[in-house]
Amino acid sequence: MDMNSFSPMMPTSPLSMINQIKFEDEPDLKDLFITVDEPESHVTTIETFITYRIITKTSRGEFDSSEFEVRRRYQDFLWLKGKLEEAHPTLIIPPLPEKFIVKGMVERFNDDFIETRRKALHKFLNRIADHPTLTFNEDFKIFLTAQAWELSSHKKQGPGLLSRMGQTVRAVASSMRGVKNRPEEFMEMNNFIELFSQKINLIDKISQRIYKEEREYFDEMKEYGPIHILWSASEEDLVDTLKDVAGCIDRCCKATEKRMSGLSEALLPVVHEYVLYSEMLMGVMKRRDQIQAELDSKVEALTYKKTDTDLLPEEIGKLEDKVECANNALKADWERWKQNMQNDIKLAFTDMAEENIHYYEQCLATWESFLTSQTNLHLEETSEDKP
Amino acid sequence: MEQAPRDPERQLQPAPLEPLGCPDAGLGAAVGKEAAGAGEEDSGVDTMTHNNFWLKKIEISVSEAEKRTGRNAMNMQETYTAYLIETRSVEHTDGQSVLTDSLWRRYSEFELLRNYLLVYYPHIVVPPLPEKRAEFVWHKLSADNMDPDFVERRRIGLENFLLRIASHPILCRDKIFYLFLTQEGNWKETVNETGFQLKADSRLKALNATFRVKNPDKRFTDLKHYSDELQSVISHLLRVRARVADRLYGVYKVHGNYGRVFSEWSAIEKEMGDGLQSAGHHMDVYASSIDDILEDEEHYADQLKEYLFYAEALTVRTFSLKGMTTKLFGQETPEQREARIKVLEEQINEGEQQLKSKNLEGREFVKNAWADIERFKEQKNRDLKEALISYAVMQISMCKKGIQVWTNAKECFSKM
Numbered sequence: 015m016d017m018n019s020f021s022p023m024m025p026t027s028p029l030s031m032i033n034q035i036k037f038e039d040e041p042d043l044k045d046l047f048i049t050v051d052e053p054e055s056h057v058t059t060i061e062t063f064i065t066y067r068i069i070t071k072t073s074r075g076e077f078d079s080s081e082f083e084v085r086r087r088y089q090d091f092l093w094l095k096g097k098l099e100e101a102h103p104t105l106i107i108p109p110l111p112e113k114f115i116v117k118g119m120v121e122r123f124n125d126d127f128i129e130t131r132r133k134a135l136h137k138f139l140n141r142i143a144d145h146p147t148l149t150f151n152e153d154f155k156i157f158l159t160a161q162a163w164e165l166s167s168h169k170k171q172g173p174g175l176l177s178r179m180g181q182t183v184r185a186v187a188s189s190m191r192g193v194k195n196r197p198e199e200f201m202e203m204n205n206f207i208e209l210f211s212q213k214i215n216l217i218d219k220i221s222q223r224i225y226k227e228e229r230e231y232f233d234e235m236k237e238y239g240p241i242h243i244l245w246s247a248s249e250e251d252l253v254d255t256l257k258d259v260a261g262c263i264d265r266c267c268k269a270t271e272k273r274m275s276g277l278s279e280a281l282l283p284v285v286h287e288y289v290l291y292s293e294m295l296m297g298v299m300k301r302r303d304q305i306q307a308e309l310d311s312k313v314e315a316l317t318y319k320k321t322d323t324d325l326l327p328e329e330i331g332k333l334e335d336k337v338e339c340a341n342n343a344l345k346a347d348w349e350r351w352k353q354n355m356q357n358d359i360k361l362a363f364t365d366m367a368e369e370n371i372h373y374y375e376q377c378l379a380t381w382e383s384f385l386t387s388q389t390n391l392h393l394e395e396t397s398e399d400k401p
Numbered sequence: 402m403e404q405a406p407r408d409p410e411r412q413l414q415p416a417p418l419e420p421l422g423c424p425d426a427g428l429g430a431a432v433g434k435e436a437a438g439a440g441e442e443d444s445g446v447d448t449m450t451h452n453n454f455w456l457k458k459i460e461i462s463v464s465e466a467e468k469r470t471g472r473n474a475m476n477m478q479e480t481y482t483a484y485l486i487e488t489r490s491v492e493h494t495d496g497q498s499v500l501t502d503s504l505w506r507r508y509s510e511f512e513l514l515r516n517y518l519l520v521y522y523p524h525i526v527v528p529p530l531p532e533k534r535a536e537f538v539w540h541k542l543s544a545d546n547m548d549p550d551f552v553e554r555r556r557i558g559l560e561n562f563l564l565r566i567a568s569h570p571i572l573c574r575d576k577i578f579y580l581f582l583t584q585e586g587n588w589k590e591t592v593n594e595t596g597f598q599l600k601a602d603s604r605l606k607a608l609n610a611t612f613r614v615k616n617p618d619k620r621f622t623d624l625k626h627y628s629d630e631l632q633s634v635i636s637h638l639l640r641v642r643a644r645v646a647d648r649l650y651g652v653y654k655v656h657g658n659y660g661r662v663f664s665e666w667s668a669i670e671k672e673m674g675d676g677l678q679s680a681g682h683h684m685d686v687y688a689s690s691i692d693d694i695l696e697d698e699e700h701y702a703d704q705l706k707e708y709l710f711y712a713e714a715l716t717v718r719t720f721s722l723k724g725m726t727t728k729l730f731g732q733e734t735p736e737q738r739e740a741r742i743k744v745l746e747e748q749i750n751e752g753e754q755q756l757k758s759k760n761l762e763g764r765e766f767v768k769n770a771w772a773d774i775e776r777f778k779e780q781k782n783r784d785l786k787e788a789l790i791s792y793a794v795m796q797i798s799m800c801k802k803g804i805q806v807w808t809n810a811k812e813c814f815s816k817m
Contacts, residue, residue, distance in 0.1 A: 213666040216658075227651040233648075234648050238638075245638065248634065252786060356672060356673055359673070359817070363817075364811055367811035367814055371804055374803035374804045388786075388793075
């Protein structure tokens with residue numbers, strides 16, 4: 015098992031983690047380790063919610079201590095994501111798991127849902143920790159280390175609700191003007207994102223469907239073996255053969271179960287994360303376009319002398335810088351993201367193939383040993399017949 | 402009560418109830434082209450081929466199936482399938498076979514043959530026919546009688562039916578069976594001329610009387626229980642197998658969707674493109690492999706079905722008075738039914754009396770019936786064991802294919 019920090023099952027002793035790290039894109043030694051576990055239900059008069067325990071271990075100087083333990087709820091994660099997007103509008107922020115899944119959910123907090131969400135939240139924080147820029151974000155540090163009341167009071171600082179709303183209105187307005195001058199490389203990026211989004215969504219659906227079919231196959235197989243046992247009860251000569259067949263079917267059934275769980279561990283979460291990533295990416299493209307649109311509208315204003323133009327050249331200068339920064343940040347992050355995506359997808363599908371190979375190997379061994387035992391029996395019998 | 406029915410065995414010389422005489426005597430006559438069989442004794446042959454002596458001499462195959470249209474009894478046009486039956490005689494010395502007869506039969510003629518054998522050989526476990534209509538169908542399998550796969554499986558089943566009769570020491574000598582293989586025209590009329598349908602009722606009454614005596618042979622009641630259980634368990638197994646097949650089909654086929662999407666995705670990827678494309682191809686291979694796998698499994702299901710039908714036939718042989726009453730009389734008022742039951746019981750009592758006076762014949766009947774049942778049991782154990790082993794072989798083949806496809810796919814993925 016590779017000690018990938020993305021694995022939620024990794025051991026939590028700092029020494030063991032530093033020794034067993036697998037290098038991703040950072041040549042430097044990892045110095046921030048985060049785990050998300052122990053979901054707990056909290057009931058108040060107003061609401062019920064789940065908190066997750068977050069343990070951080072670090073050797074970084076800017077942290078006051080080397081170990082932190084806090085409890086956070088989903089809302090807190092949402093806040094963190096919002097702050098990161100605000101601070102770095104054209105960086106590719108890792109996606110959060112969905113608020114809730116409508117299809118097939120009986121109650122909001124069933125065990126599978128919580129476990130899936132926990133793993134996704136673990137992934138979310140670790141991806142931030144591995145990001146060369148985001149890892150040093152101040153809000154991120156506070157999220158990991160602040161006590162509950164500290165976090166609340168920190169959240170209340172910063173732009174208030176009204177100003178946030180104003181920002182949104184301006185953003186929508188500027189995006190309505192459309193993107194006239196999107197540079198070529200970003201056109202390409204946009205096309206890729208659209209197609210990628212289509213395909214990854216399809217793959218997500220297909221993978222979920224495979225899981226469902228495998229589950230239904232497993233359910234039927236559970237009944238198949240026992241019928242042979244039932245049959246053996248009314249037979250004499252065939253008893254052993256029937257019982258052996260039943261045993262083989264049961265073993266294959268268990269192998270199917272293992273294959274299913276492998277699929278749900280290795281493939282489904284990865285594919286789904288990239289579905290969410292593709293939505294993120296579209297958001298990033300929009301924000302980049304907005305920043306450029308702001309510049310474009312000012313340039314337009316200057317050209318047509320619509321308003322008081324004294325301050326415009328200075329504003330335009332600042333905006334040009336802003337656009338350049340945004341574009342460069344996105345370009346760099348885009349390359350990094352693509353590389354990660356390739357690695358993750360490759361690993362996920364390779365694992366899935368491995369699970370299937372293992373499944374068929376197990377079943378093969380089961381039936382081959384049955385066949386051998388039948389052949390041996392036959393040889394015994396025929397040699398007994400001979401005088 | 403009518404007079405004692407004429408012993409139907411004597412009519413038209415079907416094989417009498419005595420145990421095997423010289424097996425080749427009837428055989429030589431049947432083949433026709435060889436000299437009277439007395440001189441061709443299979444001495445020094447061990448017991449296995451003794452029972453299969455027909456197979457040594459004669460090869461029967463149902464080699465083709467053909468769609469035909471014709472007019473039925475009500476002069477309406479109908480479509481049916483005809484099957485070509487070829488009979489070859491095998492030369493003793495060099496094993497060469499010569500085609501001696503070939504003719505076309507349809508399913509209803511096979512049914513007629515079987516019904517005839519049932520009446521004339523009440524003590525024999527007559528082989529069953531393959532199913533008339535497709536049952537235990539899983540959703541992709543066609544329930545259409547004209548479906549080529551169904552027709553093909555039925556062709557094999559009909560061949561199996563004829564081979565089983567040919568390898569039965571008593572049934573193989575039946576003249577009507579011989580004519581079935583050799584006389585295309587007029588065969589139906591010949592069968593009907595035996596008047597076997599009329600014999601059916603009295604045969605069944607006589608048969609029933611055997612099982613209604615005060616102390617029925619325990620072996621027969623055990624047999625009835627066994628055949629009930631076998632019927633029930635094989636039906637259950639076939640139903641679940643069909644559902645499992647359905648699900649397995651689903652799992653394989655959904656993987657085929659990966660193929661299409663990978664291919665489309667590879668168009669926008671530079672480094673990953675090739676790996677995706679070729680992996681997608683392997684997913685397509687995987688998805689399409691299930692069709693052959695499940696077709697093979699249908700043959701396994703057919704082997705089990707044969708014994709399901711055997712069991713059903715055994716159950717019918719030992720049916721109770723109640724069943725018979727409903728069959729004979731249908732819906733009636735309780736009083737009418739009471740009256741008829743009384744008459745029937747009187748008839749049966751008289752039959753019992755007759756049976757007591759024909760004690761020797763009765764015991765002989767039971768002895769022969771039981772001998773055939775023992776033969777049948779051994780055949781069943783052999784065949785079912787073989788079927789289960791062939792199922793394992795099929796699973797092994799499926800696993801090997803799976804390993805190969807996924808190993809190929811894994812290689813493609815790891816090169817992405």
